[in-house]
Amino acid sequence: MYWLTEADSRRLIKEKGYNVKPDAPLAIMVISDRISAFDCIWHGEGGIKGVPGKGAALNAISNHWFKLFRENGLADSHILDIPHPFVWIVQKAKPVKVEAICRQYITGSMWRAYSNGEREFCGITLPDGLEKDQMLSEQLITPSTKGILEGIPGVPAVDDVNVSRKDLEDNFAAFNFNSAEDIERYETLLKQGFNVISEALAKLDQIFVDTKFEFGYVSDAEGNEKLIYMDEVGTPDSSRIWDAAAYREGNIVENSKEGFRQMLLSHFPDPDILLNKDRMEERFALARDNALPVEALMEVSKVYTGIAEKITGEKIVLSENPKQEIIDVLRDGYGLID
Template sequence: MRSADQVLAVNNDLPIRTHQPVHSGKVRSVYWLTPEDSARLIQEKGYDVAPDAPLAIMVISDRISAFDCIWHSENGLNGVPGKGAALNAISNHWFGLFKQQGLADSHILDIPHPFVWIVQKAKPVMIEAICRQYITGSMWRAYSQGEREFCGIELPEGLEKDKALPELLITPSTKGILKGIPGVPEADDVNITRQNILENFAAFNFEAEQDVATYEQLLKEGFAVIQAALADIAQIFVDTKFEFGYVTDAAGKRKLIYMDEVGTPDSSRIWDKAAYERGEIIENSKEGFRQFLLNYFPDPDILLNKNRMPEREALARDNALPTEAFNALSQTYLAIAEKITGAPIQLSDNPKQEIIDILARDYGLID
């Protein structure tokens, strides 16, 4: 078991030169570089972006988020050992495969350290692009209670839990709270239909109506590449989330790209194929941890019911989970990352100091 100080739980306190407040999300922190540093790195490193493009340092952590809360363990363990390195390694692997196969670019320009991406600023499409090959999770819960329409798509009768859907489904939801769109509630993460998007494409940050079809094509292409590669290592790609955005390249061309992570155990469900064929579900993703939480607490409705968010936040704040749960999750992340990448995940004894040293020596970004 790795000690608490070998886990990178706090990632928003690095001495990276920045002119804006550090944006700290559930798992990653973003340091926007000064215009001078951005321009210098674009020139020094030859990044294929506009010369005045804003760049950022994105640092992943080992924090674990589930049901929109950050969880911690006994013994002061505020993250899952190896999780950050595993997630980045998996995303980097898929983005490399996308590039080999001629798919769209991503916002990642450089990978100085296993925990760090240098990214270009993208104009995000305000959609969580979720695609599903199997009916499970929240979709199955709703289907089993009689719902048949999801994001404007009519599902047939007779579907069975955890079985393949007749075709790959795109079930988008809002990214953030969007206001003034007819028929779309002003709330984060609400399901929307393709028609909602087409009728209000600019409100979702699409720059042209035909880009809606482009995002769907990129989603299907990305899913197919990862699905085929996972099949080669006896894993099933069940469902996943993609995010997209717009950037301008060095030649001034505007293009739609992949953003954030792709095909990771945090953003996807991945099942072991041999176990599935025996009638058993083995989750090689965060879904196993979600199931643990649902079983661990006596009232799982707190975790599933958005109206009970204050109670859910109190659960996460006030309960140090068993160390075994974090150890098991660590093994899941590291094992699937090593299967996908074909290489062991190197873990650092002091990731924070390593990051500082590399960004100072090779990028001149530490004050």
């Protein structure tokens, strides 16, 4: 991320007619091929620093969903402009400090906790007798903290800890909500976005299993503050997407990062390092000191580009020199590089 100078931000807002305050801070976001899992950045053999095609796939998917959101009259996003397939021009937002998670199936971390006897999740009680990967009777909103939040009663000061709706209501300001009423607003936007993506994926015979959204506040050109979508949406990084035909046959075929996570859990002899937050130093060392097999990263590339092409209906084309393309467009079309 590259924050623009105040002068460049003001100039672009005026030249491009962005619907933001004249003094709104703007930034350039460049999407990379780096891949993270279990809070670590991973690399491959031979000096490979990421997954070929991952950045292009994620950007194409996010841009596709944000376009669909606009067509369906949903809230705005932080993205003001897309000058290149790898680049967003964004406005600075005041982030809501909640990872907004919506689940339609019981799987992943929820299933692991459920199978160990837990029945309450973020203040919601699940019945006995559920089976792994089963569709839930209703969508569940199971938020977690975004970053380390201190001084909130009953909420441990650690990243990514589950919180209930009552936690949010009782401490809305600590979570960066402007009002308690905005909690319902974020839940509405989360469900609306989930449903738009889910319905579109169903037409492609894909299942939208669960997802994480992020929200924040910005002001428009008239100074009206509004809640918007932030970061990316509906990508294999932040969501689980299953192949519906395989699911009907009783199998799970992941079109998301979950396959990469499962590979990591089976690749290392002590998977507890990846699951136990009390062993973070060991986990960081594991990611730093171990280059993953090239074929493992290329399998991720195949999954990401494959689902991107299915969603967008367009081929993911990898540029020979994306860095120079980005420099050229930001220089010639936006006057940001000398």
